[in-house]
Amino acid sequence: MRRLPAVRPEIVGLVVVGGVVLIGLPTVTNQFYTFEFAKVAIFVIALLGLNILTGYSGQISLGNGAFMAVGGYTTAILVHGPGVPYWATIPAAGLLAGAAGVLIGIPALRLAGIYLALATFALALSIPPVLNHFDSFTGGHSGIVMPPVLAPFGLDLSQEQWLYYLNAGIALALFAFAWGVVRSRTGRAFMAIRDSETAAVASGINLAYYKTLAFGLSAFYAGVAGSLLAIATSYLNPDSFGLSLSLALLVGIVIGGLGLDFGAVLGGLFVVWLPYFAEKASGLQIGVFSFPGKPDIIFGALLILILFFAPNGAAGFLRRGWLWYLSLRGGRAGGGAGAH
């Protein structure tokens, strides 16, 4: 009988530590930090989606903020109008955004590289004024206010703690799903398309099907993230989903690590915490220079530096560290079994 490969004890340890940190975090931080971490989870979800599209299947999107808008407005309109409970709107938001993604994905099939970037850029720019225009649905500039969300079942959690657990739980489930997709036949097809479309087609991969599927999946993730963002802030307006959101997503995934599992997680941490620290550091004097506290300048500069020096982003560093550790222990990078 063939032995199943043993799981390295280090991995078990890391998973346990990770689990404890994830669960214990909101009990040791204050309300503000808890809420920020709840936002991190939202961005992790959006970035997982963008990673499927750009990182794994190689199609650039500057417009995933638009899919977040679809999800966010689905939730806000359903909660505000017919009074659907907020949790029930999350899957609806994901599915509707996913459908929008498939619709956009079909013309996107014909657009390669630079043209896809152009079209999705135009999508990101044109969404806020369109939302403004249909103000009978969307409330226009003044947006939609929703009732704040409280912990269910009489759980003894603050509002922020509940939001954190809700978002982190969904993020974890969607992380696991993305992990599975990437390692399945579908994921291999995505990567084959990314690495060479011609070779992928020659190997019998249905280009149209998989490219559209990548768009749909990516938009589904973005829709869930948009829905959770609306729930967390209990308010949204068209400016919540402007070009800067779409750009922040792209920056996040590139800095986190395109095409690597943990890229989305690290990217989410970056996107939420970097502006915070930049704000904190503003006014800091170093000689004659005072630190401006402008996250966009740092974002842009980091983006270019990362592309030049570390194209795999922060997750690439982590992976290199892990491989280095394995080589120190004398294990091979591929499998852990057979060492004893």
Next chain:
Amino acid sequence: MLAFIQQIVSGIATGGIYASLALALVLVYRAMDVANFAQGEMATFSTFISYSLIEYAHFDFWTAFVITIVLSFILGIGIERLLIRPFEGAPVLTLVIVTLGLFTIINGVTGLVWGYVFKEYRGAFISQPVRFGGLYLDTQDLGVLAVVLVMLLLLYLFFSRTKIGLAMRAASLYPDSSRLLGVRVGWMLALGWGLAAAVGAVSGMMVAPIIFLDPNMMQSILLFAFAAAVLGGIESPLGAVVGGLAIGIVMALVGTYIPGGQDLRLAFGLIVIVVVLLLRPAGLFGRAAVRRV
């Protein structure tokens, strides 16, 4: 009917502005096959420089105009040498992300230096109606159009009558053969960026008096310029101009005759981009791309 014609004339004037920015995009695209997403932000930055020259250094508009164009040209070359050249030969995706990084940096710097309060920009022309036949035309529209036409003529003469213009065209069409013939291809690309920055600066200084000056002012213009470039064929300078004028007219009509059209103009830009790319990817004047595998 008269109102309709007047809309078309003012559409042609704004179209001239889209055409200039589209031309800047085409110059960069021809040099290195990448759309420069930072082109609009570079133009905004230039326009703010001219603003400071006029308001704080008390230059008159045309002096500031010329100084700004020269500074933008140098800045464009500097950006190419410093940020773009290290990525020579990188995949398109990487180059797109680099220009987006440049976009956020320049946008942030502009906001940092000049702030986000909308500023009134005193341009070259005062908006006044002049009678022309039965039409009332705006002097500002006519002035903008004249500036754009002069610029196009100069660019045409530069590319067709000067040695360096010829070398630039050669470098973008046949980089390897040009290098063998002694053309310094790297510098020609940098020159392309410089020229694009200068042309973009003109579009910024022409549009600012119409829409107020703020760090995000060129973002929607950039979208229309992309639409213009795609419509005309992204490799074709003539296409960029025709496309720009066409988009200008369409947007003026959309803004006037469709209820709430002002909000929907950007979406129309998106529709133009997608429809052109689906039906005729090479645009009106572009050559169909042949891909070697």
